[in-house]
Amino acid sequence: MSRLLRQMPDTEQVxxxxxxxxxxxxxxDKLHGNxxxxxxxxxxxxxxxxxLAQDHVSGGFAALKIMHANANLRELEIMRHLxxxxxxxxxxxVVRLLDEFEHTGPNGVHQCIVTEVLGPSLAGIEDNLExxxxxxxxxxxxxxxxxxxIARGLRRLHDAGVxxxxxxKRNILLCAPAFARWKTVADIDEYMLEPQTExxxxxxxxxxxxxxxxxxxxxxxxTLSVAxxxxxxxxxxxxxxxxxxxxxxxxxxxxxxxxxxxxxxxSPEAAILRSVGPPSDVWALAVIVHxxxxxxxxxxxxxxxxxxxxxxxxxxxxxxxxxxxxxxKWGARSTYFxxxxxxxxxxxxxxxxxxxASPIVSAHVTPERCGGDVTAFASVIRGMCDYxxxxxxxxxxxxxxxxxxxxxxxxxxxxxxxxxxxx
Numbered sequence: 001m002s003r004l005l006r007q008m009p010d011t012e013q014v015x016x017x018x019x020x021x022x023x024x025x026x027x028x029d030k031l032h033g034n035x036x037x038x039x040x041x042x043x044x045x046x047x048x049x050x051x052l053a054q055d056h057v058s059g060g061f062a063a064l065k066i067m068h069a070n071a072n073l074r075e076l077e078i079m080r081h082l083x084x085x086x087x088x089x090x091x092x093x094v095v096r097l098l099d100e101f102e103h104t105g106p107n108g109v110h111q112c113i114v115t116e117v118l119g120p121s122l123a124g125i126e127d128n129l130e131x132x133x134x135x136x137x138x139x140x141x142x143x144x145x146x147x148x149x150i151a152r153g154l155r156r157l158h159d160a161g162v163x164x165x166x167x168x169k170r171n172i173l174l175c176a177p178a179f180a181r182w183k184t185v186a187d188i189d190e191y192m193l194e195p196q197t198e199x200x201x202x203x204x205x206x207x208x209x210x211x212x213x214x215x216x217x218x219x220x221x222x223t224l225s226v227a228x229x230x231x232x233x234x235x236x237x238x239x240x241x242x243x244x245x246x247x248x249x250x251x252x253x254x255x256x257x258x259x260x261x262x263x264x265x266x267s268p269e270a271a272i273l274r275s276v277g278p279p280s281d282v283w284a285l286a287v288i289v290h291x292x293x294x295x296x297x298x299x300x301x302x303x304x305x306x307x308x309x310x311x312x313x314x315x316x317x318x319x320x321x322x323x324x325x326x327x328x329k330w331g332a333r334s335t336y337f338x339x340x341x342x343x344x345x346x347x348x349x350x351x352x353x354x355x356x357a358s359p360i361v362s363a364h365v366t367p368e369r370c371g372g373d374v375t376a377f378a379s380v381i382r383g384m385c386d387y388x389x390x391x392x393x394x395x396x397x398x399x400x401x402x403x404x405x406x407x408x409x410x411x412x413x414x415x416x417x418x419x420x421x422x423x
Contacts, residue, residue: 003202008198011044018214024214031066036054040195062116093152098115098116116179120173121170122170143369146241148402151285154285162249166247172241174233175242178234191225192227193225196223279392279394299361319382371406
């Protein structure tokens with residue numbers, strides 16, 4: 001039986017460094033004919049690791065995702081499709097695919113995806129706003145601008161026949177023109193901390209592991225900094241975001257039948273029927289927009305509630321009893337409600353206080369943050385969360401109504417176009 005490695009926090013699954021698993025990477029490694037040189041860690045996920053790489057051909061930097069050897073290549077297929085999309089402005093809202101190649105290593109053949117460098121995700125900036133916003137929350141103008149951009153990006157995905165499938169704040173990244181101007185490692189030192197590494201260890205020992213071609217000698221921590229977040233907000237009137245990570249995406253005409261989105265974003269039909277499509281993306285969009293406008297207060301469920309059933313219970317508290325076809329198929333309903341949808345569950349299972357269960361949006365949505373009319377904003381959210389997916393507001397309709405209620409912000413957002421990275 002093989003010995004297990006000790007899992008470090010905020011790193012990839014280190015026991016996936018094995019034949020058929022993750023590719024072992026060290027700082028300074030060069031790939032694709034020495035074109036891409038690894039200089040920093042950007043992140044990791046179930047399908048692979050993501051690195052900041054110096055591109056010795058273009059003279060700039062790129063994000064390099066090295067996929068798990070057994071990863072589904074649908075993500076790359078989706079990105080190729082989006083790159084060829086006839087939507088002229090799709091690259092304003094969706095991360096740009098720059099290159100792709102295969103890399104053969106000790107653990108197998110790994111597909112590598114090269115994209116433009118983006119900033120931190122919306123899920124990771126809460127503690128890094130002190131240099132950009134005096135009260136450490138996004139301003140109403142920025143919230144409205146990026147909410148519109150997110151809605152427009154989702155509309156473009158749906159126009160291209162793509163369902164995102166994991167539409168969350170962590171998959172929406174900030175942009176900054178400064179990143180496209182990086183030419184040397186010295187340029188990035190202003191924005192990113194020095195790489196931090198830790199030797200791999202076995203679970204039962206504190207000694208470093210013995211050398212093996214199948215695993216790196218150390219793991220690398222992501223080194224995003226406050227400075228990188230600040231750079232994305234240097235011009236509050238022109239803050240830009242882009243949608244990324246298509247690992248759970250699929251084409252509308254080829255549904256996967258799998259639900260991988262976190263519970264706080266899951267729609268009732270996805271949670272109960274495992275039915276995922278454009279309407280379930282729109283439900284997740286409602287959660288994101290509400291989160292931004294309310295400065296982080298939950299719409300249906302909190303991030304620490306780990307079950308889809310808890311999220312469905314939160315929806316019932318906000319919106320009322322599910323339609324009979326969903327209610328009857330929801331096996332966990334008696335854990336939370338009686339048959340009249342009166343709460344009978346434990347108090348600690350409630351996703352929010354009883355006095356915040358209605359109206360549709362959180363009490364933390366204020367006129368200033370939602371554009372002046374809380375009732376109008378609540379109506380938008382309600383349409384995006386119709387229990388019937390066929391009646392739910394489409395992403396195109398969401399864009400139209402948000403542009404109407406936030407018209408001045410829409411004009412500002414249209415005028416701001418992120419410069420393309422240097423060739």
